[in-house]
Amino acid sequence: MSKDAKNVPALRFKGYSDAWEKRKSKALFSPSSQKGRPNLPVVSVTQDSGVVFRDKMDINIDYDRSTLGSYKVVKPGDFIISLRSFQGGFELSDKVGITSPAYTIFNFKKPEEHFSDFWKYLFKRYLFVQSLKSVTFGIRDGRSISFKDFSDLNIIFPSSKKEEETISRLLGLIDDLIAATQDKIDALEQAKRALLQRLFDQSWRFKGYSGSWEKHKLGDLAKRVRGNDGRMDLPILTISAGNGWLTQKERFSQSIAGNELKNYTLLAKNELSYNHGNSKLAKYGAVFALKKYNEALVPRVYHSFDVSGKADSNFIEYLFSSKTPDHELRKLISSGARMDGLLNINYASFMNISLLFPSIEEQQKISRILEIIRKLSSETLFVLSRLAQIKKDLLQELFI
Known part of the structure; x- marks a missing residue:
């Protein structure tokens, strides 16, 4: 057995002072x-x-x-x-x-x-x-x-079983919180999937809405966005199929725009983009509205469009997250919309997709409830990350 005065953890419970x-x-x-x-x-x-x-x-x-x-x-x-x-x-x-x-x-x-x-x-x-x-x-x-x-x-x-128990019980509480938080995230994800299915197949409707949804080509509601006024001091964003808009530093740990920045598209809040060369478009419905920023710069590889006044941009985003457009996207894929193994759905073909739309008021109600779920999920994920960091810190400070 060996005892050393240096063998003392940085963080200690009251009542314990012996060296480990x-x-x-x-x-x-x-x-x-x-x-x-x-x-x-x-x-x-x-x-x-x-x-x-x-x-x-x-x-x-x-x-x-x-x-x-x-x-x-x-x-x-x-x-x-x-x-x-x-x-x-x-x-x-x-x-x-x-x-x-x-x-x-x-x-x-x-x-x-x-x-x-x-x-x-x-x-x-x-x-x-x-x-x-x-x-x-x-x-x-x-x-x-x-x-x-x-x-x-x-x-x-530790030199005492009691200190071992005290440390482990604290970490056990953190583990229980982590598990409960993960359960909440899973429940929110299930709720989101159910809402995406039921709201877009119209088996669930808000009280007061019973009229038939109308079929429109996306191009009838959208206006293409391609401009750039030369500003370089805006956030530089990229699409992540699983996480939506991220800054290039968040996605790649650095900005990859380089000298190409002048060729980027200036996107305004609530305008939408999709990556026509992304093989995950059909699987994940990777069409995203700009929410976090008032303006941002995005690569030209993304086709961008605006539906202001004719549709709700958040509704469009969630529409493509649902299974509703699948058959339309499959038509484009089966018609040869591929290049080098990736999807290559050009803007004209994408805008030719026909989809059912309710009134703008009903669109906004649908997107609002899905935005609440999204926000709750985001906040809960943040709590989970903080709990994981707390556990990591405790594992460092409570031990030697």
């Missing part, structure tokens, strides 16, 4: 290789979901049931060194089952002195995963980390 201990792993843990329980459920080890029952996984893994007698028994509180632990750390089991003999299983020599969840977080910390590099010689050849490899690593940990 430093020991080699083999002084704390011992391997487990119990076998001969073929009737127990088979578990698999994943970096994303930890230890999961194999029959609950989405993928079908074939295995010889006659070999189950050689599988290792896993119990709650056991740690598992999986085949790719050098990338993501060790996993803590919360299940009883058996797993492939290719996995290394270990547990505390004195489990009554430790709180397992604390070690779950310690074994997932970036610095611990980095420390595994010192024992991963040969990993590229397919060799996994053995208990012998792990046993000589030095580990620094």
Whole structure:
């Protein structure tokens, strides 16, 4: 055992002041290789979901049931060194089952002195995963980390089980918040999908609206935007099919416009663009209205248009996010609207698409409710990112 006054984390709970201990792993843990329980459920080890029952996984893994007698028994509180632990750390089991003999299983020599969840977080910390590099010689050849490899690593940990528990309970609360926030994001995404389907196939209508939607060619409602008055001090944007308008620095970590900026299109708020050479147009409905900025510069590879006074730009954007225009886009694709393997839907062909439109008032009601969902999703994603950063900071400051 070794105690060092320097072994104190930067962030400490009140009531704890002792230096943390430093020991080699083999002084704390011992391997487990119990076998001969073929009737127990088979578990698999994943970096994303930890230890999961194999029959609950989405993928079908074939295995010889006659070999189950050689599988290792896993119990709650056991740690598992999986085949790719050098990338993501060790996993803590919360299940009883058996797993492939290719996995290394270990547990505390004195489990009554430790709180397992604390070690779950310690074994997932970036610095611990980095420390595994010192024992991963040969990993590229397919060799996994053995208990012998792990046993000589030095580990620094609290001198009391109570501090281990206090730290892990805080991190557990953060994990619960992260999971609940992700559930909210998933629920909002489901709500958005339902609204996009039901509002645009007209199976859901707002009270007071019952008239038939009218068919219009997009070109009847749109005016092409191509101008540029020479200003260079505007945001430079690019389309991301999954995230809409982003600055070039957000998308590419730098501005890629260079000397081509003078050839960019000046786009005003609520005007729309699509990338005619983007193979994701049909899949994601990548038609986006400018919302965040009053004006911006966008590449000429995007065809831009304005529907002011004739349609609601947000409605147009959500219309193309729904499945409604699919058949029209497929017609263009099947008619040969391709170039070098990408879609090449020119402006004239795109404007020839015929779609059903309600009154502008109903368009605005539809887009307004979808904008509320979008805003809630954006805000919740921000909360999720902040929680992830808080957890990252705590994993750094609460440990050594």
